[in-house]
Amino acid sequence: MINVSELQKSYGDLQAVKGVSFRAKAGTIFGLLGPNGAGKSTTINCISGLIKPTAGNIKVNGFDIISEATKAKQSLGVVPQELAIYEDLSALDNLRYWGAAYGLGGKALERRVNHVLENIGLMDRARDLPKNYSGGMKRRLNFGCGLVHEPKVLLLDEPTVGVDVQSRGRLFDLIKEERDKGTCVLYTTHYMEEAENLCDELAIIDHGKIIAAGTLQDLRAQVGENDIIQLSGVFNAKKLKAAIAKLKPTPEILSLSDESLALAMKEAARHLPAVLKAVSATGAEIRESRLTEPNLESLFLKLTGTELRA
Template identity: 45%
Template structure:
């Protein structure tokens, strides 16, 4: 569906995108995860044909995006990072305007707008000016406006920035619903929990390059990140004795034992039993699941929200 090969984009001496390659299958939800300035928006802008890459190839639905701008634009829906709406217009007026830019009949447009307003939960407030909406409501309309022409592919550029939990959840549900219906989605974010929840595969982007990509499990394997069982004891345990007993990587600081495991569910009982048998009294247990934050930190050496 989408094939990106070795694309580059520079602004003067700043290499915003520096040899990016990835492929997305039909109906897949692909996440581009990276900190601010990593090159996510530049990538989205190139995919949406706003400007071409300096070099490299972008192929969308069998079309060369550099040469078939008009055709590519017709199958793309883009949700920009900004709330790109006319605040003096009502939600309904905004939808009719943005939908009207595509060749849709008036009847079909009205029907689609009604349907989308229902999906984003704003049917009853469609005649209010957008400027009177909360940030979350604006975000929901911002997303709905990109769906009026029923695009095959949806590009979302950090669509939940500054959104309240209720609206965020509504946006997630809508994206999941669209994806389930077969829409191909590219989702950029710097929130790992969003990528974890929504995306089938994730590309970790940093300094204009994809440093790793795959499913969450694949990324964990690639980065060799494991779950950690944390046990708080009343005494200071003997690190060597526990390591020998469990045959896992163990670290002890003060009264706390950190045990790295590939499968925390399976090893938890064994760890608790071993420590009890060794005479350590455990008063609290934590399980730190391997997540994208650890993966990102391991892959890039940076915190995602730096």
């Protein structure tokens, strides 16, 4: 349903997206996971036709987003990172407006609007104006407006940022419901847990490039059995490197500086005392230590040497 091929986008000298390709199928939630500035919004805005790619091709439901824009856009529902709601229309009228704009009407429109209102948790505030809403409530309405018309392809750009945990769960239910009806959902996030819990397929994006892609299982297999040990404090990188090389088993150094150290090794919990002892023996001051079992976070660290949450 979404076919992105060698997408590139530059803003002046800045290359925000550097040759991104992926396909997302009907009935799946495809996640685009990456840190701030990775190029997620740029990619999604090219797919929605909001901005024009510098190079590459994008098809939505078989139609080219540039040369067959009208047909391509008929399949789309978009929840942008920036709010796109009418502040002077009630939630009810915002949803009615977006539903009607895509051809829903009569009882079908009212049924759908009510269902969405229920799921975004705004039923009791349906007749209030969004300007009197909290930030999270506006986000939830923004979300509802993007999918009220039951699009075949749904683009969601970090829709849960600023939304509380309880409401988030209901938004996830609505996304899964759309997926189960056959909608192709593209979901960007920088929350590893969201990606793990929600997405059927994933691409990890960093500095405008996809650095890993596949199902969660594929990606977990790439991490292998190694746990990750992360230490922060005051270090002497040179001494530390020598000390770690002497450890048996020898951990793999993922990143090392005078402030932080990341290591990968099997059964890290068992070896942690020996690692801490060796690090301390170099005169280092350890302020924090963290042990992570294999997950998307550790895959990101392994591939880039930096933390996803940085």
